[in-house]
Amino acid sequence: GQQVMQIPQYQHVQEGEDFTTYCNSSTTLSNIQWYKQRPGGHPVFLIQLVKSGEVKKQKRLTFQFGEAKKNSSLHITATQTTDVGTYFCVGGGSNYKLTFGKGTLLTVNP
Amino acid sequence: EAGVVQSPRYKIIEKKQPVAFWCNPISGHNTLYWYLQNLGQGPELLIRYENEEAVDDSQLPKDRFSAERLKGVDSTLKIQPAELGDSAVYLCASSPGLRVRTDTQYFGPGTRLTVL
Numbered sequence: 001g002q003q004v005m006q007i008p009q010y011q012h013v014q015e016g017e018d019f020t021t022y023c024n025s026s027t028t029l030s031n032i033q034w035y036k037q038r039p040g041g042h043p044v045f046l047i048q049l050v051k052s053g054e055v056k057k058q059k060r061l062t063f064q065f066g067e068a069k070k071n072s073s074l075h076i077t078a079t080q081t082t083d084v085g086t087y088f089c090v091g092g093g094s095n096y097k098l099t100f101g102k103g104t105l106l107t108v109n110p
Numbered sequence: 111e112a113g114v115v116q117s118p119r120y121k122i123i124e125k126k127q128p129v130a131f132w133c134n135p136i137s138g139h140n141t142l143y144w145y146l147q148n149l150g151q152g153p154e155l156l157i158r159y160e161n162e163e164a165v166d167d168s169q170l171p172k173d174r175f176s177a178e179r180l181k182g183v184d185s186t187l188k189i190q191p192a193e194l195g196d197s198a199v200y201l202c203a204s205s206p207g208l209r210v211r212t213d214t215q216y217f218g219p220g221t222r223l224t225v226l
Contacts (some may be wrong), residue, residue, distance in 0.1 A: 003126075006152075033214070033215075035215075041152065041219075041221050042201060042217040042220050043201075043215075043217045044217070045214045045215065045216070048214065088152050088153075090215075097166070098143075098151050098155065098158075098215075099153075099155075100145075100152035100154070101152055102151055102152045103151070103152050
């Protein structure tokens with residue numbers, strides 16, 4: 001079945017450093033979504049990528065969808081303490097299957 | 111606009127007891143999801159509804175778990191009997207259902223279940 005791998009599992013950075021999390025799917029995806037979950041909270045939608053090679057930006061966050069639509073990345077420039085949380089990618093399969101990655105827990109040292 | 115509502119927020123039961131969770135999705139959302147999330151893990155889909163029809167329940171442990179969405183609005187998820195390994199957060203999410211492959215999911219706050 002469809003599997004979505006996400007690395008790294010944990011990332012600790014100093015405030016102001018950059019951060020990147022990577023997502024790889026075992027199958028070609030129809031789309032990929034990214035969610036953020038604050039400690040003790042629930043996942044909140046960040047963005048969705050649909051097109052091959054698509055790049056989207058939200059302020060300090062840059063999201064990419066690979067040309068083969070099997071991988072994606074989220075890059076945060078100059079992290080802030082408000083960026084703390086777990087970032088999940090969710091792969092949308094051709095059979096409407098939605099598969100969460102295991103997430104990357106980001107902690108930021110002020 | 112009200113978000114996804116779940117109750118209870120917390121539940122502590124002894125093993126072998128039954129438990130039920132309730133979810134009210136965002137008004138007008140046709141698609142409803144139940145997820146299980148263990149600590150430090152990503153949510154795992156248990157069941158997905160399109161209106162009142164369960165279109166994906168392949169990951170639902172049907173020997174002890176059941177779910178229903180009778181009128182295509184709110185939904186209940188039941189476990190009977192609960193086991194120690196069922197301790198987790200149970201998340202409900204909804205989406206408009208207009209573009210099934212690309213819909214954004216809106217999550218509720220979850221129910222944290224502890225089985226003793």
